[in-house]
Amino acid sequence: MDDLLRPLIKILRAVGDSEEAFEAAAFLAWRRIAGEGLRKRAVPFRLYRKTLVVAVSDTTWQKQLEAESPQMLFRINSMLGQAVVTYIEFRVDPKTIAEERGRTYRITPIEPDKQEKQWLDAAQELRAAAAAHIKDEELRQRFLLAAGSAIDAQSRRKR
Template sequence: MSEPPDSSESVPENDAATEEEHDKQGLDLAKSLAGRLKQQAAKGGFKPVKRRRRPRIGGAQISSARPDDRDPQRLTNTLGRLMRDQGWEVDVAVHGVMARWQTIVGPEMAEHCKPESYDDTVLTVRTSSTAWKVQLDLLVPQLLFRLNAELGEGTVTQVKVLGPNTYTWRKGTRTVRGGRGPRDTYG
């Protein structure tokens, strides 16, 4: 086993030589700066440095190293902020659902039922025939559940199912119920 070095051994000669060659002027400078700092702290500390305004070029403020609103922004962040500020988030989400209508209701139902409009939590769906209107009327509770799961609770409160667009004999806003129409005998 080897023994640890004896602490009584003398420092090698080259370490003692470096100590003598060391520039004492730098050490004196550091000591004087530390003394001044102590005196300043004893007098009440340092005053905060007053920040100067950035110089303006042509009325616009110059950009700095830190990020701010004047720096180039990602388009997705800018569009997200615009939608949030304008209150368009729900409308955009609903239109996204309309674009994915086939995956939500299935390919066969999507072929015969198309979303027509969304206004104030009411989704209007147009069907291709009265048989599909009846079928969709039966599936409205399930459709509401699915849409609110996709968009957030309370986004769609009612689904209005309309039959196919057919020709109407009505002219004007006021008509007589059971009046003349396509099944009349005219005489």
């Protein structure tokens, strides 16, 4: 995940005020700081005006995470190198948690080479727009892989 984070930070600095880029970065940072156990109980689903909205399974988790949110805010923003998130709102939403678990455990493994090809194919549309502005070849490749991964995941959810 660190392989995606470093290029994403560079992209954030380059794109300016792109809500979509900030949201993707916040989600990635959340998943990084949350760890495996917490990811099953708390799922980020929106970034709105620098407020990261996270679904939690019940009020016990909501209260526990609210107590820890200042530390989480610090870790997220430190990881991203700027204040992308200023507040974390924890909403009790077991349906979102169940949907995320379903997506996480339903996806069948794909060979890495085949998966990379799918991501690059899905990212072709971005090449002319966003990717053309990225001069660093390695950063452009990582950006396209990340974008392709996101597009591929969205298309799987629609099936």
